[in-house]
Amino acid sequence: MVSALPPQGEGRPGDRAIQLALQAAWPADLSPDDERQLRAVGRVLLRADATGIGRARWPGFFGHSGRAIAPAFAAARFRVQAVIARRGGAADRAVVHLVWAGTDRGGTYTDNRITDLHFARTTSMKDGGATWTPQPRT
Incomplete structure (x- = not known):
C-alpha cells in the first residue's frame, strides 16, 4: 500500500500533502471563522x-517563572x-492539531512532529465577544 503522505525529509513540497491528509482524517466541525482564528493562534x-x-x-x-528559558x-x-x-x-472547547518541523539546539532537523494545543472559548466582559484561550498543559 502506498502512503498518501510524503516521505520524511521531503521538506516544504510535502507540506500540502500533510495538510490534505489531516483535513481528510478529521472532517471540519467548527465554523470557518473559529477554525481560521484557532489555526492562526495555534501557529x-x-x-x-x-x-x-x-x-x-x-x-x-507559559507561566511567570521570571527566569529565561532557552528555546529548544x-x-x-x-x-x-x-x-x-x-x-x-x-461546543466551548477546541483542539488545534499541528504538524511541524524544526532544527533543535543541537543541530538535528526533524519533520512531521505532532503537537495538540487545547483551547476554551471565553467571552470578553468588555465587549461581549467570544475568543479562544489556550489551556495550560496539565
Whole structure:
C-alpha cells in the first residue's frame, strides 16, 4: 500500500500533502471563522513554545517563572507543515492539531512532529465577544 503522505525529509513540497491528509482524517466541525482564528493562534502559540519568540503574550500558558528559558528550536529553522482545528469534545472547547518541523539546539532537523494545543472559548466582559484561550498543559 502506498502512503498518501510524503516521505520524511521531503521538506516544504510535502507540506500540502500533510495538510490534505489531516483535513481528510478529521472532517471540519467548527465554523470557518473559529477554525481560521484557532489555526492562526495555534501557529503563533506553537512558534512561541518551540522558539521562545512571543511567550510573553501568553503568561497563563507559559507561566511567570521570571527566569529565561532557552528555546529548544532555532526560529529560522522552524515551520508549521500543516494545521487544523476541531471541536474538543464540547461546543466551548477546541483542539488545534499541528504538524511541524524544526532544527533543535543541537543541530538535528526533524519533520512531521505532532503537537495538540487545547483551547476554551471565553467571552470578553468588555465587549461581549467570544475568543479562544489556550489551556495550560496539565
